Amino acid sequence: MFESLSERLQGTFESMRGKSRLTPEDVDAALAEVRSALIAADVNFRVVRDFTGKLRERALELEVGAGLTPAQKVVQLVHDELVELLGSTATQLEFKGPEPHVILMVGLQGAGKTTTAGKLGLLLRRQRHKPLLVAADIYRPAAIEQLQTLGSQLDIPVFSEGTAVKPEEICVHALDRARRDGNDIVIMDTAGRLQIDEERMEEVRRIYQHVHPDETLLVVDAMTGQEGVKVAQEFHKRVAVTGMVFTRMDSDARGGAALSIRAVTGIPVKVLGTSERPDGLEPF
Ligand SMILES: Nc1nc2c(ncn2[C@@H]2O[C@H](COP(=O)(O)OP(=O)(O)OP(=O)(O)O)[C@@H](O)[C@H]2O)c(=O)[nH]1
Ligand SMILES: [Mg+2]
Structure with a gap:
């Protein structure tokens, strides 16, 4: 799933390269790719809607810092949001009760x-x-x-x-x-x-x-x-x-x-x- 997502995003990011600011149109173009990649991966459409909605808000707030292009920032953002969605904690087996x-x-x-x-x-x-x-x-x-x-x-x-x-x-x-x-x-x-x-x-x-x-x-x-x-x-x-x-x-x-x-x-x-x-x- 993540491979196809990153492949799809490549193209969109090519066109962002060299820009110092992201316009709402740039963000929407990137989000459209994220959305279709997730739907192609069979993610529930409501989940996709919420996810891209949240991404859009955060992407528009993005300040492009030193060293990162807008495209790299968006990649980072998509990554962070996916990690949050999938859970960055508690993915290990936990044995808290008494033995056995x-x-x-x-x-x-x-x-x-x-x-x-x-x-x-x-x-x-x-x-x-x-x-x-x-x-x-x-x-x-x-x-x-x-x-x-x-x-x-x-x-x-x-x-x-x-x-x-x-x-x-x-x-x-x-x-x-x-x-x-x-x-x-x-x-x-x-x-x-x-x-x-x-x-x-x-x-x-x-x-x-x-x-x-x-x-x-x-x-x-x-x-x-x-x-x-x-x-x-x-x-x-x-x-x-x-x-x-x-x-x-x-x-x-x-x-x-x-x-x-x-x-x-x-x-x-x-x-x-x-x-x-x-x-x-x-x-x-
Ligand atoms: N390729 C692949 N096959 C798997 C995997 N896990 C299970 N299988 C196969 O799926 C089939 C069913 O697996 P089982 O472990 O018997 O499933 P079960 O849930 O115990 O089935 P029931 O007891 O009938 O409910 C078996 O042929 C397994 O070899 C996997 O990760 N990959
Ligand atoms: Mg069984």
């Missing part, structure tokens, strides 16, 4: 929760933590096997109680196990759900209330586009989502959903999924 810490993975079906749970386990173990993975998806026996396979590949223990125990109870039992075995971080993989499925959404809330997560990570497929905003709002209504994970950043996703969700809900992006492999994870 809990990471709760939530999200729609197929978003990448299980894969990301494994990736986080590997990352944390490399940071000298002792993670425990928990299979709290009781609706698909294959889901439990998927996590167990992942766990044995990565040599990370997996807690499971089959499909007959309620997910929130499995999670509470997992905490007991973690205390017993000295696991300091417990990563809970929940069942994927269709947003409209009220019963399953309530189940997420029950798990949340039982385990008091340090981090509740909403996993969103970067290909989701505009729908992502609604999805995030639905989850955020029921559990306090502390961070987003965008998966499939290695696809040709346009990434605008990340910006839109952040702007609309305030939830920071914390982690990016960049491949199917267990090490395909990057901090945001």
Whole structure:
């Protein structure tokens, strides 16, 4: 997204070069480029409108200081505003509660929760933590096997109680196990759900209330586009989502959903999924 934005802006800035002051027309020309680049990146139009409105005000106030051309100033401004929009703080995982810490993975079906749970386990173990993975998806026996396979590949223990125990109870039992075995971080993989499925959404809330997560990570497929905003709002209504994970950043996703969700809900992006492999994870 940012590559296409900067490419588009190049042309506009060429024409500004050499000017010592920006006219409102110069600013509008630059903003038109910013606007179309963001819309092309699939950013929500209201978010784009607010963003460019704020940029315009600030751009017109710009005093061109020594050493910077107006074009450079505008580039700086767009950069600063984007950083502010996407969140310059709190993009790290934070463990503030007592041990064992809990990471709760939530999200729609197929978003990448299980894969990301494994990736986080590997990352944390490399940071000298002792993670425990928990299979709290009781609706698909294959889901439990998927996590167990992942766990044995990565040599990370997996807690499971089959499909007959309620997910929130499995999670509470997992905490007991973690205390017993000295696991300091417990990563809970929940069942994927269709947003409209009220019963399953309530189940997420029950798990949340039982385990008091340090981090509740909403996993969103970067290909989701505009729908992502609604999805995030639905989850955020029921559990306090502390961070987003965008998966499939290695696809040709346009990434605008990340910006839109952040702007609309305030939830920071914390982690990016960049491949199917267990090490395909990057901090945001
Ligand atoms: N290319 C790519 N593929 C990914 C990424 N993350 C997950 N996947 C793939 O997406 C598919 C679904 O991932 P899962 O982790 O099973 O998704 P889930 O959210 O647990 O799915 P449910 O449990 O059915 O809700 C798998 O084929 C993963 O390999 C990523 O960052 N990049
Ligand atoms: Mg899964």
